[in-house]
Amino acid sequence: MPMATPGYLPFHPTPRKPAQALPPNACDAHCHVFGPAARFPFSPTSTYVPVDAPKETLFQRHRHLDFSRAVIVQASCHGADNAAMLDALRSGGEDYRGIAVVAEDVTEPELEDMHEAGVRGVRFNFVKRLGGGRPLGVYRTILDRIEPFGWHVVVYFDAEDLEDLAPFLRGIEVPVVIDHMGRAPVEQGVESRPFRLLRDLLAGDGKFWVKVSGPERLSRVGPPYADVEPVARALLRTVPERVLWGTDWPHPNMKSHMPDDGALVDWIMAVCDTPVLRRQVLVDNPARLYWSGG
Numbered sequence: 001m002p003m004a005t006p007g008y009l010p011f012h013p014t015p016r017k018p019a020q021a022l023p024p025n026a027c028d029a030h031c032h033v034f035g036p037a038a039r040f041p042f043s044p045t046s047t048y049v050p051v052d053a054p055k056e057t058l059f060q061r062h063r064h065l066d067f068s069r070a071v072i073v074q075a076s077c078h079g080a081d082n083a084a085m086l087d088a089l090r091s092g093g094e095d096y097r098g099i100a101v102v103a104e105d106v107t108e109p110e111l112e113d114m115h116e117a118g119v120r121g122v123r124f125n126f127v128k129r130l131g132g133g134r135p136l137g138v139y140r141t142i143l144d145r146i147e148p149f150g151w152h153v154v155v156y157f158d159a160e161d162l163e164d165l166a167p168f169l170r171g172i173e174v175p176v177v178i179d180h181m182g183r184a185p186v187e188q189g190v191e192s193r194p195f196r197l198l199r200d201l202l203a204g205d206g207k208f209w210v211k212v213s214g215p216e217r218l219s220r221v222g223p224p225y226a227d228v229e230p231v232a233r234a235l236l237r238t239v240p241e242r243v244l245w246g247t248d249w250p251h252p253n254m255k256s257h258m259p260d261d262g263a264l265v266d267w268i269m270a271v272c273d274t275p276v277l278r279r280q281v282l283v284d285n286p287a288r289l290y291w292s293g294g
């Protein structure tokens with residue numbers, strides 16, 4: 001088995017139970033599976049080597065936290081080899097959906113096979129420290145290939161790159177889901193330039209969605225991530241009908257600390273401060289995007 005990158009933190013071994021129960025049929029709309037490397041090797045071009053985070057542990061976490069549904073997002077450590085994610089989808093059954101990373105020469109039978117397993121979109125990862133950012137023509141080719149499948153796009157980028165990416169994102173014709181609040185610089189509050197641009201995108205075009213996930217990544221002060229709340233609440237006020245949330249288990253590349261997944265559930269339950277909003281973000285919005293097409 002390969003050695004994890006020095007300093008790479010393993011996932012929390014014993015997350016607590018959330019203080020307040022999730023609404024019925026809640027969906028963890030952003031999580032990953034890593035390896036096990038002995039069966040699903042990591043990509044040789046990945047910028048990091050994680051600790052194995054296999055499907056069995058993910059399923060156990062979902063039972064523990066009381067999530068009924070989940071979306072498994074392909075992470076950069078597996079490159080465009082979606083085998084571990086597809087294997088998890090096939091084990092998870094109808095309550096699991098996936099987001100793949102594909103090369104521009106992906107074939108129709110490969111896409112059909114992924115759709116059959118539960119994939120409903122592709123991820124474009126523009127984060128440079130993760131090796132992201134291919135020429136835009138590559139992404140346009142992929143968009144043409146997924147179009148017949150009714151899939152959407154999940155984008156991950158650093159806040160400072162949003163201004164350059166915005167024209168490309170506006171030109172995409174399928175729904176575009178923005179990961180982790182666009183990595184907004186929370187220390188600048190809700191008036192930072194990238195955050196204003198993010199809100200303008202969301203408010204101006206119904207195809208844009210956002211995940212208010214990753215408070216542990218954006219926080220400068222640590223748990224319970226109070227400094228991230230204003231930014232998350234502003235997004236919830238802007239487009240409550242197009243906000244998703246996920247644990248981001250197993251939390252790759254966390255350097256400052258490893259979050260307790262039960263505490264993260266407590267965070268989203270507090271930030272969504274009415275039962276109606278909780279249901280919208282954790283149940284109805286993901287159901288519409290990931291399950292309404294069958």
Ligand code: 0GY
Nearest residue numbers: 074075076077130248252253
């Ligand atoms: C996340 C965040 C990270 C990693 C990846 O694809 C990835 O490797 O997305 C990160 O390092 O910020 O969503 O898992």
